[in-house]
Amino acid sequence: MAKQHKTPLLDxxxxxxxxxxxxxxxxxxxxxxxxxDILGQLELSYKDRITHWxxxxxxxxxxxxxxxxxRYSDVPDQFPGVEHFHTLRVAQPSGMYYSTENLRALMDLxxxxxxxxxxxxxxxxxxIFLGTRTENLEPLFWDLTHNLGQDLGGSGSNxxxxxxxxxxxxxxxxxYDTQEVCHSLTMHYQDEIHRPAFPYKFKFxxxxxxxxxxxxxxxxxFAVIGTWKDKIRIDQAAVKKYIxxxxxxxxxGGAHKGRDWGKFDIRKEVLxxxxxxxxxxxxxxxxxxxxxxxxxxxxINVMPRALRPGVEKxxxxxxxxxxxxxxxxxFGTLIIPFVQVTKDNDFQDLIDVIEKVWxxxxxxxxxxxxxxxxxxxVGLPTFLxxxxxxxxxxxxxxPRSNPYVFWKEEEVPGGWERDIVEFRKRHAA
Amino acid sequence: xxxxxxxxxxxxxxxxKKSPKPQLYIKDFYECDPDxxxxxxxxxxxxxxxxxELMFWSSGSTTMYARxxxxxxEEK
Numbered sequence: 179m180a181k182q183h184k185t186p187l188l189d190x191x192x193x194x195x196x197x198x199x200x201x202x203x204x205x206x207x208x209x210x211x212x213x214x215d216i217l218g219q220l221e222l223s224y225k226d227r228i229t230h231w232x233x234x235x236x237x238x239x240x241x242x243x244x245x246x247x248x249r250y251s252d253v254p255d256q257f258p259g260v261e262h263f264h265t266l267r268v269a270q271p272s273g274m275y276y277s278t279e280n281l282r283a284l285m286d287l288x289x290x291x292x293x294x295x296x297x298x299x300x301x302x303x304x305x306i307f308l309g310t311r312t313e314n315l316e317p318l319f320w321d322l323t324h325n326l327g328q329d330l331g332g333s334g335s336n337x338x339x340x341x342x343x344x345x346x347x348x349x350x351x352x353x354y355d356t357q358e359v360c361h362s363l364t365m366h367y368q369d370e371i372h373r374p375a376f377p378y379k380f381k382f383x384x385x386x387x388x389x390x391x392x393x394x395x396x397x398x399x400f401a402v403i404g405t406w407k408d409k410i411r412i413d414q415a416a417v418k419k420y421i422x423x424x425x426x427x428x429x430x431g432g433a434h435k436g437r438d439w440g441k442f443d444i445r446k447e448v449l450x451x452x453x454x455x456x457x458x459x460x461x462x463x464x465x466x467x468x469x470x471x472x473x474x475x476x477x478i479n480v481m482p483r484a485l486r487p488g489v490e491k492x493x494x495x496x497x498x499x500x501x502x503x504x505x506x507x508x509f510g511t512l513i514i515p516f517v518q519v520t521k522d523n524d525f526q527d528l529i530d531v532i533e534k535v536w537x538x539x540x541x542x543x544x545x546x547x548x549x550x551x552x553x554x555x556v557g558l559p560t561f562l563x564x565x566x567x568x569x570x571x572x573x574x575x576x577p578r579s580n581p582y583v584f585w586k587e588e589e590v591p592g593g594w595e596r597d598i599v600e601f602r603k604r605h606a607a
Numbered sequence: 608x609x610x611x612x613x614x615x616x617x618x619x620x621x622x623x624k625k626s627p628k629p630q631l632y633i634k635d636f637y638e639c640d641p642d643x644x645x646x647x648x649x650x651x652x653x654x655x656x657x658x659x660e661l662m663f664w665s666s667g668s669t670t671m672y673a674r675x676x677x678x679x680x681e682e683k
Contacts, residue, residue, distance in 0.1 A: 238663060
C-alpha cells in the first residue's frame with residue numbers, strides 16, 4: 179500500500195500563482211494512494227537526476243499491437259504503487275467532440291481500473307490514461323469497447339490515431355470535411371492502427387484550412403491541409419465597414435478586444451503584413467493578386483466578414499513533418515499542391531497517395547526512421563520520382579533555393595554521349 | 608512472394624530463434640523472402656503473434672518482435 183512520502187523538492191513546484199501537477203496528484207492521492215508513489219518516485223528522480231521509469235514492455239491486449247505503453251518502476255520495493263504504471267491511449271472522436279455523459283463514463287472507467295490520472299489530449303490526439311496494472315488491461319479494454327463503443331489508439335510502429343480539426347462542423351473556413359475523412363480513414367486502416375506495420379511511427383492529421391489548427395504541417399508525416407484553387411472572395415462593402423471601424427465589424431472577429439489596440443488600420447494590420455505583398459487598395463477597393471497568395475490566412479483571419487476562402491476547394495498534401503529526435507524538427511514538404519477530397523470515391527485519391535508512400539518507405543526506410551528523414555536522405559527529386567510526380571514550381575521554396583532536379587539520360591536528346599571533336603570545335607579546351 | 612505463407616512463417620520463426628538479437632524489427636524479417644512485399648511480411652509476422660509464435664515488445668514509439676522465450680519481459 180502506497181503511503182505519503184516527503185517531497186520537499188516537488189513542493190517547490192506548488193509555489194507561485196500557476197496550477198501545479200504536484201497539487202493535483204496530492205489531491206488525487208486522497209482516493210488513489212498509488213499517486214503518493216508517483217510523487218515519491220519523482221522526488222527520488224529529482225535527487226538522483228535520472229528517471230526511475232523502465233522503458234517499454236510486452237503489455238497489450240489480445241489481438242492488438244498498440245494502444246498500451248508499458249511502464250514499470252525500477253524501484254518497486256520503495257514505491258509499490260507504481261510497480262506497474264502502464265499508459266493507455268484511447269482513440270479520440272473526430273474533432274474531439276465528447277458528450278458530458280461519455281466523458282463521465284470514461285472517467286468512471288478509469289477510476290475503476292486505473293489511477294484516475296489523465297492527459298487530455300496527448301500530442302497524437304488520443305485521450306491518455308496514465309497508470310494501471312497489467313491485470314487490469316483486458317477487463318478495461320472489454321468495458322471500453324463493449325460498454326462505451328470506443329477503441330484504443332495507435333502506438334509503437336503503427337499508424338497513429340488520425341486526428342482532425344473541427345472542420346465544417348463549426349468552421350466556415352474549412353475547405354473539406356475533415357471529420358469525414360478522419361473517420362473514414364480510421365476505419366479503413368484499422369489493421370495499421372492496431373498492429374505494427376512500419377519502420378517507425380506514421381501520423382495523419384487533417385486540417386480544414388491553412389490556419390492548420392491541428393498543426394498538421396508540423397506534427398504529421400502526412401498532412402492534409404485544406405486550400406482553394408480560385409480567388410479569395412471579397413465583400414467590398416464589408417471591407418469598407420472594417421476601414422470605417424464599424425463596431426459590428428471588429429477586426430479578428432473580436433478576438434483580443436479586452437485591450438485598446440487603437441483604430442483599425444488596414445494598411446498596417448493587413449496589407450503590410452501580407453507575406454507576399456499581394457494586396458493593395460485602389461480607392462476604397464481592396465485588390466488581391468491571387469496568383470501570388472501563399473494562403474497564409476492572415477487577411478481572412480483579420481477581416482472574417484469581408485474575406486473568405488474561394489469556392490473551388492480541396493487540400494494540399496505535405497509529407498514528412500516530425501519532432502526533433504534526429505536532425506531537428508522539420509515541417510512537412512509540399513508534395514501535392516491540390517487534390518480534391520471527396521467522399522464520392524471514398525477518398526481514393528488520398529488512399530492512392532498514402533499507400534504509395536507506405537510501399538516505398540516500408541522498403542527503403544531504416545529502422546526508427548520517420549518518412550521525412552527518409553525523404554531527406556534520398557532527396558526530394560528521388561522522392562518525387564518514386565511518387566510519380568513531375569517536379570513543379572510549388573515544390574521549390576524560392577528560385578535558386580532548392581531547384582536541383584537533375585535530368586535523366588533518357589530525357590536528354592542523344593543521352594550523355596557527345597562527339598568530343600565536334601564539341602571542341604566550338605569550345606576550345 | 609517466392610515462398611508460400613506457411614514457408615514464410617517457418618522462415619520468420621527460424622530467424623527469430625537463431626538471430627543473435629533476441630528482439631527484431633519488422634525489417635529484419637524482410638530477408639526471409641526478398642521477393643515478398645514488406646506488407647506481406649508484416650501480415651505474416653502479425654499472424655504469428657496471434658498464433659503465439661512471436662510476441663510484440665513496444666517502447667511506446669517502436670515495436671519489435673521476438674520469440675516468447677527470448678523476449679525481454681519486465682514482469683519476470
